[in-house]
Amino acid sequence: MARYGKDARAIGGLVRDAEVHRDVYVDPEIFELEMEHLFPNSWIYVGHASQLLKPGDFITATVGRQPVVASRHTDGSIHLFYNRCPHKGVKIASEPCGNTGKFFRCPYHAWSFKTDGSLLAIPLKKGYEGTGFTDTQANDGLSRIRNVVVYRDFIFARLSENGIGFEDYFGESLSTIDNMVDRSPEGKLAVMAAPIRYMHTCNWKMLVENQTDTCHPMVAHESSAGTAIKVWQREQGDSKETPMAVQLYGPFMSPYEFYEQSGIRIWPNGHGHTGVANSIHSNYSDVEGYLDQMIATYGEKRAHEILGEVRHNTVYFPNIMVKGAVQILRNFIPIAVDRTLVESWVYRLVGAPDKLYERALMYNRFINAPTSIVGHDDLEMYERAQEGLKTNGNQWVNLRRLYESDEEPDVTAVINGTSERQMRNQFHAWAKFMTMDMDQPGEAAE
Amino acid sequence: MITEKTITDFIYREADLLDTMQWQAWLDLFHPEGRYWMPLEWQQQDPVLQPSLMYEDLLLMKVRIERLAGERTFSQKPKSRCHHLLQAPQILACDPAAGIFRAKTSYIYTETRGDALERFSGWASHDLVRVGDDLKIRLKRIDLVNFDAPFGNIQLFM
Numbered sequence: 222m223a224r225y226g227k228d229a230r231a232i233g234g235l236v237r238d239a240e241v242h243r244d245v246y247v248d249p250e251i252f253e254l255e256m257e258h259l260f261p262n263s264w265i266y267v268g269h270a271s272q273l274l275k276p277g278d279f280i281t282a283t284v285g286r287q288p289v290v291a292s293r294h295t296d297g298s299i300h301l302f303y304n305r306c307p308h309k310g311v312k313i314a315s316e317p318c319g320n321t322g323k324f325f326r327c328p329y330h331a332w333s334f335k336t337d338g339s340l341l342a343i344p345l346k347k348g349y350e351g352t353g354f355t356d357t358q359a360n361d362g363l364s365r366i367r368n369v370v371v372y373r374d375f376i377f378a379r380l381s382e383n384g385i386g387f388e389d390y391f392g393e394s395l396s397t398i399d400n401m402v403d404r405s406p407e408g409k410l411a412v413m414a415a416p417i418r419y420m421h422t423c424n425w426k427m428l429v430e431n432q433t434d435t436c437h438p439m440v441a442h443e444s445s446a447g448t449a450i451k452v453w454q455r456e457q458g459d460s461k462e463t464p465m466a467v468q469l470y471g472p473f474m475s476p477y478e479f480y481e482q483s484g485i486r487i488w489p490n491g492h493g494h495t496g497v498a499n500s501i502h503s504n505y506s507d508v509e510g511y512l513d514q515m516i517a518t519y520g521e522k523r524a525h526e527i528l529g530e531v532r533h534n535t536v537y538f539p540n541i542m543v544k545g546a547v548q549i550l551r552n553f554i555p556i557a558v559d560r561t562l563v564e565s566w567v568y569r570l571v572g573a574p575d576k577l578y579e580r581a582l583m584y585n586r587f588i589n590a591p592t593s594i595v596g597h598d599d600l601e602m603y604e605r606a607q608e609g610l611k612t613n614g615n616q617w618v619n620l621r622r623l624y625e626s627d628e629e630p631d632v633t634a635v636i637n638g639t640s641e642r643q644m645r646n647q648f649h650a651w652a653k654f655m656t657m658d659m660d661q662p663g664e665a666a667e
Numbered sequence: 668m669i670t671e672k673t674i675t676d677f678i679y680r681e682a683d684l685l686d687t688m689q690w691q692a693w694l695d696l697f698h699p700e701g702r703y704w705m706p707l708e709w710q711q712q713d714p715v716l717q718p719s720l721m722y723e724d725l726l727l728m729k730v731r732i733e734r735l736a737g738e739r740t741f742s743q744k745p746k747s748r749c750h751h752l753l754q755a756p757q758i759l760a761c762d763p764a765a766g767i768f769r770a771k772t773s774y775i776y777t778e779t780r781g782d783a784l785e786r787f788s789g790w791a792s793h794d795l796v797r798v799g800d801d802l803k804i805r806l807k808r809i810d811l812v813n814f815d816a817p818f819g820n821i822q823l824f825m
Contacts, residue, residue, distance in 0.1 A: 414718050417707065418817035444740035449730045456726060466727055562817050567718065575716055582718050591818040592705060592720045594734055600820055601742035 225250055229656035236652040238628070239621040239645060243610040246424040246618075252558035254655060259539060260285030261380035262654040264390045266541045266552060267291055269568070270374035271411040273299060277320045277336055281312075283554060284380055289366065290314045291376060292321065294336045301366040301378050302338045306330075307359035317415065325363070338363035373402045374410060381658065385490075393633060394492035397535035401545035401568070403527045406514040410548065410568035413578075417565045419591045423603035425540055425561040426647075428553045431599060432534040432542045433495050433643040435480035436622070438473045441602055445594035446473035465506070469584050472501035473595070480638040483533070489631035491650025493643035496533025497635050502546035503531045508576040536643065538650050548581045551589060559607050565589035620644045669797060671758045674770050677802050678793060682751035682774075685824055690732040693824075697725055698796055698803035703824065705809045720814070720821075735822075742822065747780040749823045756793075768795040768802060776825045787825065788812045 225231050225248075232254065235242040244251050261284075268280045273293040281290050281304055288304035290313065304312045306327040313325045313334070324341050325334045333341040340362035343349065354360055368379040370387040375398055377387065402410055421428065431437065438446070449470035453463070463471075484497030496502070515524035531546045540553040548570060554562040567581045588595045610618070623640035630649045636642055677696075684693040697703075704714050705721040714722040723731070734740050735747075754773040761768055769792070776787045794806040809825045 414708065415815060417718060417720070418815070420817040420819050422819065441741070444734050444737045444742070445730075447739075448734045448737060452726065452730045452733055456729070464726065470730075564817075579715050582716070586719055586721065590720050592821045594731060597742040597820050597822055 223250055225254060227659045229659040229661050232655050233652050236648045239624040240617040240619055241648050243616050243618060247610050249558045256285045258658060259655045262384050262657055263539050264377045264379050264387055267376040267378050269412045270371055272318055277322050279314055279321055280318045281314050284378055288312060292336045299371055300337050301369045302363035306332055308332050334362050338365050373398055390490055392488055394488045397532055397543050397545050400530045401548055405570040405572055406518045407572040409571040411571050413569050417585055417590045419563045421561040421563055421600055421603060422559055423607040424558060425553045425555040427603045427606060428561060429536060430644045432536050433485060433493060435495055435639050441598045442473045442595055445598050446470045450474055465580060468505055469587055484635050484638045485640055485643050486635045487643050487646045488633050491538030491647045492536060493646055494532045494535035500531045500533035508574050511574050538647055547584045549585055669763050671761050674758055674761060674768055675756050678756045678770060678772055682753055686750055696804050698805050701804045703728060703807050707814055745781050747778055747822045750777040766797055778823055
């Protein structure tokens with residue numbers, strides 16, 4: 222039953238100032254509309270340029286639900302295409318990454334394409350002479366996605382031909398990516414391995430909201446982080462040094478006051494981050510030799526500036542979260558209205574000591590793996606919400622914490638760290654990017 | 668005298684302790700420096716500088732086990748249960764003089780919770796050492812056949 226269609230007014234009505242209707246999480250039609258409008262209208266993370274070092278290197282990904290392939294062309298440029306042969310639709314690349322050599326070759330009928338996507342050859346080409354083939358889209362080769370930006374090696378794409386530009390879309394939020402890259406003494410990150418993958422039976426937005434939800438860790442994670450602290454206190458004996466593992470788990474149990482003062486910063490278009498003044502990542506042990514390397518590269522003042530910025534979670538709307546201080550990016554990939562694939566990537570700080578990469582990998586498996594006890598805590602909440610939202614007794618999700626009636630949309634502001642304003646910020650952006658290519662209320666019936 | 672049968676019996680008993688949720692008795696099978704490792708790569712060599720699903724010492728295993736019984740461990744309401752189906756272990760080394768005891772065991776593992784049931788296949792590798800008259804686990808390594816697939820929660824031990 223289509224209830225929303227292309228009706229911008231009906232979709233906008235799902236988002237009130239400080240409440241959202243449950244249909245945004247449970248209605249399959251809304252999910253279809255997200256795939257058709259929200260994801261194509263937004264800038265979506267595709268991959269990292271360190272995965273495409275040599276000509277012919279490629280990675281596959283999805284933007285929304287659509288399979289794409291990014292490749293490094295012979296001239297060094299990066300190109301992005303829809304991952305289908307223009308002939309019969311067969312995916313031309315089936316692995317997460319690889320090197321295709323000088324060209325992509327469809328395994329079905331051997332149509333081949335240069336690594337910039339253009340058509341190279343078709344067997345028995347003369348069978349197409351005089352057929353009008355040159356007037357078809359197939360003649361152009363792989364369908365290209367033209368709006369691609371590689372920002373400090375992070376590859377983003379916007380599928381819609383027309384829409385908001387990259388700089389306007391992300392604005393100052395790019396400072397989190399900057400900080401993560403600057404943490405390398407060589408100013409460079411590298412993907413060294415596949416991500417940790419974790420299937421969630423819930424709507425993708427629940428995960429995104431949770432990234433700036435600072436009132437849940439001390440409650441939902443009492444079972445994991447709280448137990449870690451308890452066991453360590455009992456078992457530590459004469460140990461003077463807190464193990465890296467306990468340093469990573471412990472801060473999750475910080476009290477409300479800690480999160481209140483650490484703050485949240487919001488930006489236009491649904492982006493925002495927790496941990497402005499300080500964060501759960503502030504008090505990790507120093508790694509020997511690292512500060513010296515940073516000072517050698519950046520000078521004393523700048524090095525301290527970079528390392529003093531310990532943002533917690535930065536949400537890049539719609540569906541990634543970046544943790545600069547531990548070099549992790551989580552990609553919340555929508556599969557269905559109640560199914561989300563979470564891929565959590567770790568970047569190595571090129572030139573930095575191994576210990577930092579070891580810590581980032583440890584954090585990733587502690588928090589983001591299907592075997593992670595913190596992950597178990599969170600997924601349990603999302604699954605219960607996905608079930609609970611089927612009830613008709615109350616059809617609204619409450620996002621009113623620290624709401625002020627004069628809140629302006631699409632502004633930059635630093636606020637109390639336990640506010641739900643970043644969630645309100647995301648939903649304002651959600652309604653905007655869902656409906657920006659639909660007839661707007663008042664315009665339709667001219 | 669530790670024989671191949673001692674190793675095999677040890678591995679069967681270890682799985683049984685997990686299936687019957689005798690967590691403390693299971694933990695007692697580990698050497699104080701023991702590790703439980705679940706790699707994320709094919710024939711992975713390095714647990715520290717390559718990503719893993721789990722690489723845990725006794726402290727972390729204790730945290731997991733204590734968490735399972737926690738009053739506010741909501742992901743264990745209802746509780747998970749597990750079942751190990753083991754092939755006869757393949758003894759890779761049984762050298763009492765050198766103190767080297769290693770085996771590899773093909774398994775099918777089932778974990779259930781409420782109405783949900785998940786099934787996993789792989790190989791468990793045991794590196795054992797002798798402590799007094801007993802064998803202890805120095806390393807238990809779990810290689811899933813589909814380590815690279817996205818799973819839902821895995822809350823117990825394979």
